[in-house]
Amino acid sequence: MTEVLDTANAIGRPIKRKEDARLLHGQTNWTDNIQLPGTVHMAILRSPVAHANITKLDISGALKRPNVVAAFGAEELGDLNGSVPCVWPVTDDIVMPDFPALAKGKVHHMGDCVAVVLATDATSAVDALEAIDVEYDVLPAVIDMEKAIAPGSTIVHEDKGTNTCYVYNLGGGYDEVAAKADVIVKRRFINQRLIPAFMEPRSVVAAPMGMSDEITVWSSTQIPHILRVLLALVTGVPENNLRIIAPDVGGGFGGKLQIYREEILVTQLARKLGKPVKWTETRSEDMVASHHGRDQIQDIELAATKDGKMLGLKVTLLADMGAYLQIITPGTPLLGMFMYPGIYKMDAYDFTCTGVFTNKTPTDAYRGAGRPEATYAIERIVDELANELGMEPMELRRKNWITHEEFPYTTVAGLTYDTGNYEAATAKALEMFDYDGLRAEQKQRRESGDPVQLGIGISTFTEMCGLAPSRTLGALKYVAGGWEHCTVRLLPTGKVEVITGTSPHGQGHETAWSQIASSILGVPVEDIEVIHGDTGRAPYGMDTYGSRSLAVGGQAIKAASERLVDKARVIAAHQLECSPSDLEFVEGVFSVKGDAEKSQPLGAVAFEAFTAHNLPDGVEPTLSAEATIDPQDFSYPHGTHLAAMEVDTETGKVTLRKYVCVDDIGIQVNPMIVEGQVHGGLAQGIAQAMYEGASYDEDGLLQTASLADYLIPSSMDLPSFITGSTVTPSTTHPLGTKGVGEAGAIASTPAIINGIVDALRPLGVNEMAMPASPMTVWKTIQAAKGGAA
Amino acid sequence: MQHISVTVDGMEYNAEVEPRTLLVHWLRNGIGKVGTVVGCDTSNCGACTVLLDGRSVKSCSVLAVQANGSEVTTIQGLADGNEWHPVQTAFKECHGLQCGYCTPGMVLAAVDLLGENPNPSEAEIREGLEGNLCRCTGYHNIVKSVAYAAELMGGGSK
Numbered sequence: 001m002t003e004v005l006d007t008a009n010a011i012g013r014p015i016k017r018k019e020d021a022r023l024l025h026g027q028t029n030w031t032d033n034i035q036l037p038g039t040v041h042m043a044i045l046r047s048p049v050a051h052a053n054i055t056k057l058d059i060s061g062a063l064k065r066p067n068v069v070a071a072f073g074a075e076e077l078g079d080l081n082g083s084v085p086c087v088w089p090v091t092d093d094i095v096m097p098d099f100p101a102l103a104k105g106k107v108h109h110m111g112d113c114v115a116v117v118l119a120t121d122a123t124s125a126v127d128a129l130e131a132i133d134v135e136y137d138v139l140p141a142v143i144d145m146e147k148a149i150a151p152g153s154t155i156v157h158e159d160k161g162t163n164t165c166y167v168y169n170l171g172g173g174y175d176e177v178a179a180k181a182d183v184i185v186k187r188r189f190i191n192q193r194l195i196p197a198f199m200e201p202r203s204v205v206a207a208p209m210g211m212s213d214e215i216t217v218w219s220s221t222q223i224p225h226i227l228r229v230l231l232a233l234v235t236g237v238p239e240n241n242l243r244i245i246a247p248d249v250g251g252g253f254g255g256k257l258q259i260y261r262e263e264i265l266v267t268q269l270a271r272k273l274g275k276p277v278k279w280t281e282t283r284s285e286d287m288v289a290s291h292h293g294r295d296q297i298q299d300i301e302l303a304a305t306k307d308g309k310m311l312g313l314k315v316t317l318l319a320d321m322g323a324y325l326q327i328i329t330p331g332t333p334l335l336g337m338f339m340y341p342g343i344y345k346m347d348a349y350d351f352t353c354t355g356v357f358t359n360k361t362p363t364d365a366y367r368g369a370g371r372p373e374a375t376y377a378i379e380r381i382v383d384e385l386a387n388e389l390g391m392e393p394m395e396l397r398r399k400n401w402i403t404h405e406e407f408p409y410t411t412v413a414g415l416t417y418d419t420g421n422y423e424a425a426t427a428k429a430l431e432m433f434d435y436d437g438l439r440a441e442q443k444q445r446r447e448s449g450d451p452v453q454l455g456i457g458i459s460t461f462t463e464m465c466g467l468a469p470s471r472t473l474g475a476l477k478y479v480a481g482g483w484e485h486c487t488v489r490l491l492p493t494g495k496v497e498v499i500t501g502t503s504p505h506g507q508g509h510e511t512a513w514s515q516i517a518s519s520i521l522g523v524p525v526e527d528i529e530v531i532h533g534d535t536g537r538a539p540y541g542m543d544t545y546g547s548r549s550l551a552v553g554g555q556a557i558k559a560a561s562e563r564l565v566d567k568a569r570v571i572a573a574h575q576l577e578c579s580p581s582d583l584e585f586v587e588g589v590f591s592v593k594g595d596a597e598k599s600q601p602l603g604a605v606a607f608e609a610f611t612a613h614n615l616p617d618g619v620e621p622t623l624s625a626e627a628t629i630d631p632q633d634f635s636y637p638h639g640t641h642l643a644a645m646e647v648d649t650e651t652g653k654v655t656l657r658k659y660v661c662v663d664d665i666g667i668q669v670n671p672m673i674v675e676g677q678v679h680g681g682l683a684q685g686i687a688q689a690m691y692e693g694a695s696y697d698e699d700g701l702l703q704t705a706s707l708a709d710y711l712i713p714s715s716m717d718l719p720s721f722i723t724g725s726t727v728t729p730s731t732t733h734p735l736g737t738k739g740v741g742e743a744g745a746i747a748s749t750p751a752i753i754n755g756i757v758d759a760l761r762p763l764g765v766n767e768m769a770m771p772a773s774p775m776t777v778w779k780t781i782q783a784a785k786g787g788a789a
Numbered sequence: 790m791q792h793i794s795v796t797v798d799g800m801e802y803n804a805e806v807e808p809r810t811l812l813v814h815w816l817r818n819g820i821g822k823v824g825t826v827v828g829c830d831t832s833n834c835g836a837c838t839v840l841l842d843g844r845s846v847k848s849c850s851v852l853a854v855q856a857n858g859s860e861v862t863t864i865q866g867l868a869d870g871n872e873w874h875p876v877q878t879a880f881k882e883c884h885g886l887q888c889g890y891c892t893p894g895m896v897l898a899a900v901d902l903l904g905e906n907p908n909p910s911e912a913e914i915r916e917g918l919e920g921n922l923c924r925c926t927g928y929h930n931i932v933k934s935v936a937y938a939a940e941l942m943g944g945g946s947k
Contacts, residue, residue: 020881023889024873024896026824026864033823122818199828199836199890199924250826250890251924283829506888506925676884676930683927707833707922715915715928744927 010518010525011735014672017511018525022248029247031203031220032280039205040069042266042279043125045115045132046289047107050143050359050700051156052136054105054114061131062117067124070273071132073115074102080268082234084261084324087479088331090355094166097157097357099324101261101268107136108156108323109359110702111288113261118269118277141359141700145297145318148356156323156357165321165355166330170337171413173348174303177312181303185385191373192770193295193320193694195287195704196366197712198505200250202290203280204263206270213241216536217267222252223259223543224503226480228535230259230327235267246533249505253684254365255290256505257545258327262289287705292694293366295320296333296373300340302381308391310400312348313412315340315377321355322362329364330355331478335464335546336370338413342378343422343462343638344400349412359700365545367684367745371463379459379750383757384766393754394426394435397460408731415464417636418731421664422460425726429640429662432724438644438658446762451650453762454657457643457755461747464634465739466551472634482631484548485540486556488517488564489624492610494603496521496528498557501541502549503533507741508673509549513557515669516735520561521602522588540628547739550669551635554735559627568605568623574616575600575608635730635738639663641747645755649763652778654690654756662724663743667736671725674740678723681744687713688745689752693771711771760784793857797822798866806853813837813848816863824865824893828922835921838894839863845901847894847920864893867900875941876900876934885934887925895921899935907944911936 022028059071074081084099098104103112115132119125140154147153148163156163178184205218215237221227224244232239249256262279270277281289301314319333333353341349368375382400386393402409404421411417430436435456442454467473470481485501498517502509514528521528531537542552565585572590573580576598583590591599605623608614612621644658659682668674691711695703704710729736749770756768756777764784769776790805802820816822816839825848828836837848840862848861867874876899879885886892895918902909902917909917914935915928923931 016881017884019889020886023886023892024864024877024880025868026822026893028824028826028889030823030826030890032827033817035818035821197924199834199888199922200826201828249888251888253924283831283834508887672884676887676926679927679929680887680925681927684924706831707829708831712922712924714920714922715918715932718928720911720929720932721927 010515011669013515013670015511015515015525015670017508018514019508019510030200030250031205031218031247034205034218036205036207036276039276039278040118040120040273041122041125042269042277043117043122043129044113045129045134046285047103047110047112047114049107049136049138050110050141051139052107053139054103054107054134055137056133056135057115058133059115061133062128065124065128065131067119067121068128069118069120071115071117072102074100074104077102080272082264082268084264084326085230085234085259086325086327086329088328088477090168090330090334090477091166094330095160095162095164096325097160101264109361110700111361116265118273143358143360143696143698143700145320145356145358148358149354156359163357165357168334168353170351171349174312174314174350177348178303181311182306183385183388184301184303185381185388186301187381187384187767189298189300189377189380190769191294191296191298191376194293194366194688194692195694195710196253196255196290196293197710198251198253198255201281201283201286202256202260202262204266205276205278206267207276208270208274214243215241215267215270216243216245217263218245218247219263220249220256221246222249222256222503222505222545224533224535225501225541225543227259227263231263231267234264237271243536246503252505253367254293254369254545257365258291284706287710288361288702291326291364292322292361293363294373295363298373298377300377300381302385304385306389308389308396308399310344310346312346313341314350317353319353319355320360320363321357322360323357324362326362326364329362332363332365332369333373334370334476336374338415338464339371339374340378341412342375343402343460345402346412360696367681368742369546371742372685372746372749375459375461375746376750379461380753383754387761387766393458401460415634417462418633419728420462420636420638421726421728422638425638425662425664426460426640428724428726429642429660432662432722433642433658433660435642452646452648453759455645455647455755455757455759457645457751457753457758459641459747459751459754462636462638463742463746465547465637466631466635466733467546467548468631469633470630482542482552483628484542484552484556485626485628486553486560487624487626488560490564490602490606492607494527494606496523497531498528499531499538500553500557501538501543502553503541503543505544507549508670512550512669512673516554516557517561520558520565523602547741550737551733551739552629552631554737555629555631555733556627558735559629560625563625563627564623567625568602570616570619571608572600572605575614631733633732635733637663637665637738637740637743639743639747641751643751643755645752645759647756647759647777649781652774652781654772654777656686656719656752658722659719660722661747662726664726664728665740665743666728666730666738669737675723677740678744679721681742682721682748683713683718685745685748686718686752689749689770689772691717691771791854793854795856796860798863808852808854810853811849812851812853812856815853816848822863822865825863826890826893828890833922835898836891836894838897838921840897840901845898864896867896874900876938879938879941880934883930883934883937885926885931891921891923895923895931899938902935903939903942903944907939907942909939
């Protein structure tokens, strides 16, 4: 066993990011920056309607426009028109409609691709779209999920004969415990549709490289490795001839965890035309064509005794798939399936999810992916139970949560949480928040009839991170694994390459991964180069999503670094003429125990390994090591989030006055980056509660199709946050880490809504739709008062 | 086509542009200033913000021909040689960026804000950056960065 060095101790330090110098000087390599000689630019004619038969499509007009090189509809594209794949057929009888990159005779959502034009410059390509002659026979749009699965509904994919994609069941026994319950609280929550809206619009460049048969595809993606496999399968390009590069990627949040139709089209057309093809979406295209998130109707029942002991939970979901199944569309709601019981002990759990097709943009993973929905439902209904029982909501939680002595604990949903300390995180959060003081102020405001009422919102959450043990994924019918790879190379000059399969897009992997390797190799952080996001340079990987990069990828970096030290130790022992076990390794230097004069730094070992003049028998030249690690289990970050909400009962205006969170994500590699991840997650979760919602009209037209209509919060819409942490290391992850990318987004939404409802309880308000805009809040208050809204 | 002469990051460029060409498109596609980026098509996000004669503008809302005879500073010309602008330094020190896509616009908007108000309060910083969207940071560390930049520049946050 290799000693892990305390002396290098790069783990746990808030080191400033290596990435920033480039990003702060505009020395970036966004996909749209790539300008290859001879590039042709693609523009897409998209469906302006939700559901229609294409009765006429004539592209010939576009071909006559200046600078146009080619144009294609589905007919012209023929066999090159690949189907967008779904890799998570969640049930044996799941309905999987064909999803051609270019629509074949029928469009199924606003933004569906109808035809493409390629021109020598992007402007000419866009201009020529208007010369395409297209006619639609518009059909009724399927918008409402309940209507979609009712008899007589228009069917989105007629050949399938149903709008039900799948029905998934888990658990059982709820009815039995409910029969014994004193109280059953039932609620319907609408977890509205959201748009990821990463700041960098998607962009793809594909180029035949002229040497060998390689096609290089640059894409603004979170998943270059998975994209390579899937593009090979869809396009027929041999996988070995495809190189995928994710250069600088400007945010993803799940929205770039995808193989998009545009990636297929650009790749196929580069092959067909034999020259580089480029496409960059406009924001308006992004809003209708990049996948959306959430969109569930949640019917929740919580059964309990009159003294507040939870007995069982029943979850019945309708999950909007949208018009097609993308990479993990059907599985996304099921990522939440295990999390509905949250941190609570109970005896029974029934879960049913029905996936439903509608004429809307497909849904898929968005920051948290299933787990924010689950956390929202459980944390909202726990507050409703507390209200029903007349109990203090935190007391009810305490009474039911898993205590720190009870870990590892197998939940009613079947997961085994390895560690946690909900008491510690909560105690810290309550103190930082001044919970008692704010409750006193709330009481005073209620008594004085203040028009601005104060509410306190609680969210005590956990999540499953670190996707994922491959066998578990297999059991859930996901068609890939959840391992991660790392190769560590010590170069002859003493510099280090850490080659990772994770693919960052803002998370600071170059800095944090250097810290992990530094802590083991004793090499300074600045001498370590992290290589990622290029299947040519980092051939193995499962990429970045699901708070997995540190939890899984970090393990691979640790293991590979330790293996490298093991090999170096054998070489150093040979050089120093001692047994490997006689050597200690401190701050990058091997020295003979008890004789520190006899020593060799790791860099010198690397040079010996390079020259190979004097290696022990049986030891191969060069100094590198690799590790591919399948995680033992998920990790379970948790935390306590508290929101002080001021609600103007006369206008409906809601102000987030104070937000405190204490997250336990285990060991922190770089606390500065951790805090940043929490802040960003909070912003997105708060945005779901207060600001964002994709809305469609009855014809299926997206009403929030630009950043002028879809309300991403600005600096004026959010406060500064008060963040803290407790550290309960994961026992199933060797670095003790758990993952932090999604925590803020998962925890914050119910904290906000619970706070608003808490403020308005005296007015008889027990529910609040999201986003809680002033109009929504005002109408809810009026309805509770019995007045006309 | 119309002739324009624009000084960008200290170098004078002469070009023929279509009258409809947006300044940001000319910067990116005309002269390769790809540090300036496009994030939307409705002038909401501010990612394309540059300094035009010292004041911040969204370069998607200005025609290239309107910049004729002007001086433009992009994120690529903000540093003085190897010397970082204090706003750049502050964003690194305070972790005011994650993916970095909004950063060019955010930094230049902050430079203008601090030029106008060297001593801004948190509320004034938030108001001053309202036109620049960030999806990664929740603005928390951006606000801290601008306050710290004010300090570095001799003003200091209220």
